[in-house]
Amino acid sequence: MILWLERPNKFNVPTVFKMSMKDQDKTNTLILELLKDMKEATTTELIKEAESLGINECSDRIPAALAELNFQGLITKIISREKKAIIWTLPENKN
Amino acid sequence: MGLDVNKVRTDFPALHQLKDGKPIIYADSACMALKPQQVIDALVAYYTEYTACAGRSPHAFSLKTTRLYDDARKDLARFINAKNPAEIVWVRNTTEALNLGSHCLSLEENGKGTIITTSESHNSNLVKWVRLHNLGKIELKIMEMPLTGMFNLEEFTEIVEKCEEGNFLASLNHTSNVTAAHIPETEIAQIVHERDGILQLDAAQSFPHRPIDVQKMEVDLFAASMHKACGPTGMGFLYGRYDLLEKTEPLILGGETVSDVHYPHDIKLLSPPTKFEAGLQNYAGAIASGATVEYLASVGMDKIQSHEKLLSRTMINNLRETLGNKIHILGPENPEQRAALAAIDLKGQINPHEVAILMDEMKNIFLRSGFHCTHAFHHEKHLDVGTLRPSWYLYNTVEEVNIFVETLQEIFDIMA
Numbered sequence: 001m002i003l004w005l006e007r008p009n010k011f012n013v014p015t016v017f018k019m020s021m022k023d024q025d026k027t028n029t030l031i032l033e034l035l036k037d038m039k040e041a042t043t044t045e046l047i048k049e050a051e052s053l054g055i056n057e058c059s060d061r062i063p064a065a066l067a068e069l070n071f072q073g074l075i076t077k078i079i080s081r082e083k084k085a086i087i088w089t090l091p092e093n094k095n
Numbered sequence: 096m097g098l099d100v101n102k103v104r105t106d107f108p109a110l111h112q113l114k115d116g117k118p119i120i121y122a123d124s125a126c127m128a129l130k131p132q133q134v135i136d137a138l139v140a141y142y143t144e145y146t147a148c149a150g151r152s153p154h155a156f157s158l159k160t161t162r163l164y165d166d167a168r169k170d171l172a173r174f175i176n177a178k179n180p181a182e183i184v185w186v187r188n189t190t191e192a193l194n195l196g197s198h199c200l201s202l203e204e205n206g207k208g209t210i211i212t213t214s215e216s217h218n219s220n221l222v223k224w225v226r227l228h229n230l231g232k233i234e235l236k237i238m239e240m241p242l243t244g245m246f247n248l249e250e251f252t253e254i255v256e257k258c259e260e261g262n263f264l265a266s267l268n269h270t271s272n273v274t275a276a277h278i279p280e281t282e283i284a285q286i287v288h289e290r291d292g293i294l295q296l297d298a299a300q301s302f303p304h305r306p307i308d309v310q311k312m313e314v315d316l317f318a319a320s321m322h323k324a325c326g327p328t329g330m331g332f333l334y335g336r337y338d339l340l341e342k343t344e345p346l347i348l349g350g351e352t353v354s355d356v357h358y359p360h361d362i363k364l365l366s367p368p369t370k371f372e373a374g375l376q377n378y379a380g381a382i383a384s385g386a387t388v389e390y391l392a393s394v395g396m397d398k399i400q401s402h403e404k405l406l407s408r409t410m411i412n413n414l415r416e417t418l419g420n421k422i423h424i425l426g427p428e429n430p431e432q433r434a435a436l437a438a439i440d441l442k443g444q445i446n447p448h449e450v451a452i453l454m455d456e457m458k459n460i461f462l463r464s465g466f467h468c469t470h471a472f473h474h475e476k477h478l479d480v481g482t483l484r485p486s487w488y489l490y491n492t493v494e495e496v497n498i499f500v501e502t503l504q505e506i507f508d509i510m511a
């Protein structure tokens with residue numbers, strides 16, 4: 001999913017709203033912001049962090065958002081045997 | 096002769112695709128079932144050949160739509176052995192059907208009826224009741240279910256005995272989407288009817304998977320989704336005993352629900368099921384729902400049920416053998432007592448969501464992870480990261496189940 005604000009305006013009419021359409025869009029934005037701050041995080045850590053920030057979204061949607069952002073190349077992942085988890089990061093944080 | 100799974104698979108175009116050059120293992124049917132070509136053809140035919148509304152316009156397209164719309168209702172009525180096709184109301188899904196079913200109960204503040212449900216209920220059979228309770232419109236009794244999913248008839252009887260006679264609705268999960276357990280619906284019906292109550296079954300996970308006879312079960316209301324039964328999305332139905340539906344207030348009112356209207360405030364509602372189907376309907380969906388039950392009947396519900404038993408047995412036995420105590424499978428120990436799904440607790444060693452993502456990547460295994468819309472049950476049982484849930488259907492093979500178990504083992508080897 002491309003975030004609403006970044007979606008090209010294919011109808012060639014003025015955009016009348018700048019707000020996110022759904023909580024899912026906000027979830028995607030939040031994940032990107034969290035990864036900017038945290039540099040890297042596991043799925044469990046991201047869910048916990050999002051919940052502590054009081055996100056109004058079912059936690060089951062966060063993994064789907066991660067998979068989608070990964071598919072779009074906006075985040076990347078590695079498997080950490082040490083942490084026994086997937087570690088998510090922004091492509092620019094990957095060295 | 097058992098179910099010929101290879102023949103069945105030829106009916107499902109989604110299974111003929113490759114992803115990254117490999118076949119797809121679809122293990123998410125408890126959420127959404129794949130569609131056979133026969134159902135897709137019925138949908139496409141409506142949109143390409145005779146798009147029209149039913150029952151109103153006098154032209155050939157509309158007459159055909161009306162005929163097929165009515166036939167679909169009759170086919171479904173026969174499929175679940177309802178006495179009368181008018182006992183079938185088309186709705187969008189199980190959720191809407193359950194919401195409508197609850198209107199059988201008096202929702203007026205002083206006439207407060209009781210709704211009884213169980214703690215492993217899906218949110219669609221819980222959230223509305225909690226809301227009504229919080230608004231002071233009903234009494235709510237939630238019977239706690241164990242992780243084994245076994246239904247305690249004695250405890251249930253005690254709860255029923257405390258309800259006001261003739262003023263309660265037991266809205267119960269027929270087959271659980273987390274414990275995979277079935278409830279003894281006929282005994283439950285007797286207990287409920289002894290005190291003149293109403294029994295509503297959330298049949299989202301039973302209707303697609305086993306032969307259903309609503310009369311034999313003596314159930315009053317039966318709610319299911321077609322999309323979990325190889326049918327079109329956004330289609331479901333509520334079966335209701337006709338006398339009950341006659342007394343039930345619709346969820347939505349408007350065009351198609353009345354025979355006449357006069358100012359200032361005279362409306363004459365139609366009889367069931369029409370009074371419940373407000374506005375133009377999802378005709379394509381209803382007609383394709385007829386094609387769906389025709390398809391399932393042609394394969395044979397008995398055969399589907401025994402094929403799923405084989406898949407369930409294979410999964411449970413192999414998981415136990417390979418992963419043993421590393422995991423906990425919710426629901427009955429005995430695979431024969433289970434539906435062909437399993438919510439698997441990974442005991443905090445690996446996050447189930449990450450396993451689902453890796454399964455997709457490694458072997459094209461599509462399955463679900465998390466709370467499966469049973470948040471309260473997961474929280475109550477301290478399953479706070481959720482569970483991993485493969486769910487199988489008529490088009491799955493024993494080989495696919497084995498690949499799932501091997502892949503889970505592989506992920507454990509890599510990660511845990």
Ligand SMILES: Cc1ncc(COP(=O)(O)O)c(C=O)c1O
Binds near residue numbers: 270300
């Ligand atoms: C047991 C159970 N009940 C109800 C539902 C809700 O079905 P729908 O989303 O089609 O309304 C589901 C769906 O997963 C379910 O598994």
